[in-house]
Amino acid sequence: MSTIDPAQARAERVERLRSSPLRPAALTAVLVATGLAAAALGAGVVAMLDSMRISKLNGVFATWESRLDHLFWLFPVGLCATIALVLLSTLLARAPSAGRLRYPVVGPLPVAMVGIATGVTWMCTRLTAPVEVGVRTDPSFGNDETWGTTQWIWYRADLWWPVLAWALAVAALVVAVVVRQRHRARSARIAHLLEAGRIVPGEVTEALPVPSPGSAGAAGRMTVRFTDPQGTDRWVRPMCRISAGELPFVGAEVAVLCDPQAPADVRRIFVGPRGARAASEFERWLL
Structure with a gap:
């Protein structure tokens, strides 16, 4: 039995954390960690997709083994870590007085998108090479097939996957900057109206x-x-x-x-x- 309300005690601990002078440094560190965790997530996604990619490029009786199979673990670990760090950064960023989010520059979602794009770009340099470029080889029966459009698209995934990831990351950054500017303008209007x-x-x-x-x-x-x-x-x-x-x-x-x-x-x-x-x-x- 306790003489202190557990909910009130938790709220007081959270408030002390938000009011701590170390909060800005801790928030920055968490955002950096979010980017690293998201990079692992992006790399893990590519590691999983590489198995599908190589199955499209090689024949049925050729090898479908991906050189990235041993990196599958990056996806679940990166996903769980990214979610946990985003929640932690939200807790740290909530201003003690107004209860609103206050990030140093941008929030965790744009940071995570940049991290994912970085991980995707790095892992795309390690994609498994097909047995023969342009041909789905059949080493058992010799029924080789020339690649079609689909196979060529999968083959050039090392180019368009990073481009797509970075396009989404840049879009997230632009949206974050625009929203931040609007919030600043709104805060400036409030400050002006309090005077005039x-x-x-x-x-x-x-x-x-x-x-x-x-x-x-x-x-x-x-x-x-x-x-x-x-x-x-x-x-x-x-x-x-x-x-x-x-x-x-x-x-x-x-x-x-x-x-x-x-x-x-x-x-x-x-x-x-x-x-x-x-x-x-x-x-x-x-x-």
Whole structure:
């Protein structure tokens, strides 16, 4: 028996971890480890596909043995390690005050995509060579077959697999950078409105769905009615992600940060918990 709530004790340990001055260094180390684990995952995927590739290039009675068979273990190990490290980096990146993710440059998914592309590129240099290029040899009966388009595509997998992997990695990086820039611009708008805008009370007219028991919270659109500084009633439906402990119900009062010069501009309207005054409080519910 214990006199301390286990759930509260776990929450306090997590909060101490997030508030530690070593958190940025630990997060960077975890992201680097994520890239390495993802590289192993990418290499493992190629090791598995090489067996299929060589079976398409060699005849039925020729050897189908892949030189990468002994590296199959890279796939399950890399997959499990990547998933675990992504979850750990998410825990470390969640800001103590606002509960939002804060990564040094990019998050774990783009890092993992770059790692996978690196692993694929490296392993593609080790693909098994066919018995004879251009021919599916039949050493038993001599019924050799000239390669068709499919066989040539499989043969040149050492080129297009890395190209495909890097194209996906670059796309993930571009998306991550664009999202990060949008978040920065949104944070800048909030900071500006806290100086030049107005905070007015709002009322929830349509709440988020009640989360299932044990859920961390709910996400979706919440409808809020407020009266702008000119006395006009307005309704706004921001996309929100709110923890179960502070989920507002219909009729609950919330804080609305708006621009008196452009009260209809939904990009300059932010909703936070009742009594919100700091930027982190208006960022807390943003999705």
